[in-house]
Amino acid sequence: MSIEYIVEFMPSLLRGAAVTLEITLYSLVAAFVLSFIAGLARLSKWRIIRFIAAAYVEVLRGTSLLVQLFWIYFALPVLLDINLTAMQAGVLALGLNYGAYGSEVVRSSILAVPKGQTEASIALNFTPYQRMRYIILPQAIRSMLPSFGNLQIELLKGTSLVYLITITELLYAGMQLRTYNMSQTTLIFTLLLVIYFVIAFAFNTIIRLIERKVSVGRS
Template sequence: MLQTSIWEFTPLLLRGALITIEVTLAATVAAVLCAFLSGFLRLSKSRFLRLIGTVYVEVFRGTSLLVQLFWLYFALPILLDIHISAMSAAIAAIGLNYGAYGSEVVRSSIVSVPKGQYEAATALNMNPWLRMRRVVLPQALPLMLPSFGNLQIELLKGTSLVYLITLTDLTYQGMILRSYDSSKTPEIFAMLLFLYFILAYSFTWVIRFLERRSAKGRA
């Protein structure tokens, strides 16, 4: 009976998994961009720019992702008459939220590069942008990968909230199937666990591959 149930559930769950993957990949890109931008802002010599970066990080780390999703999807249309799709709201909220956490990864990794590297690049008459691109980031990026890998898995799990704003992701499809036949709840949630594990393991494998490549580059 279990095998039959699994085959019955699989098409809808796989359809939801595709939405989950789409949200995860797009939100990851947004989170990385936000992490680097806010990380650089927090390292700026300008007090105003540091303040902007700090406010962004503290606001999005200090509030719930669920509340942020509701604000973007439900509150903005009411308050500012700004209407965005559920997919856009999900990508924006998740990207901004995990980008705030990634900001500290970027900042701490750049700060951990030995000061002698900065001094050597300055002695070679490199401007700040060239120094960052050619000297600092190649050394800081390998340090960021393990922490970014952990955030990637957390981001994937965070996508399970997007069904609350009507996005038909993996969790949404599981809840719909459960509402049709609650007696199959164990099978449905077993499939959800299995599919989330497969997705998480796949992203983990990619991060580990990148870590091995970066280790070879350092060698």
């Protein structure tokens, strides 16, 4: 009976889902921070800072996430004698990769704020920090949220690659179950689809709630 197999498989899959959630949350924090650092750096008045930020973005967006993951986990220890755990390597690779994509969201959203807002804040004698903190970012963040919502779902799906460096996340748990229960391949992968969808739906719901909250009282 399928129900019997579902009951048998779910504990292992849920443990894998917990690891997937852990990786996703850590990577989201890293990607979010890097998005703002790189996005703001792309707008810096210093050319060298803009160049470094642009190089980071182009290299990370222009190469495969899987290759980046392998490079961090396998090549970095040889090159710089930096040994990372599989979890650390996975979080670093995902954070760097999606931080590069997120930086373009930050940059474009800031540039989309009407220049009149900046001119008005200059007329009010705001410092550059005050202009960014109180005038530009609050407006730009509302524009960022939908794109960041899409990126977080992409990041969640990207976590499935970390099973290739032996992290026992959701896909790894499913592949292990399939190894010992080949006859239940369809059921196992169906359960994987359902669990990934539930997690993605939860993240989407949170983003929509945040969007509604920041839009309260604004036309």
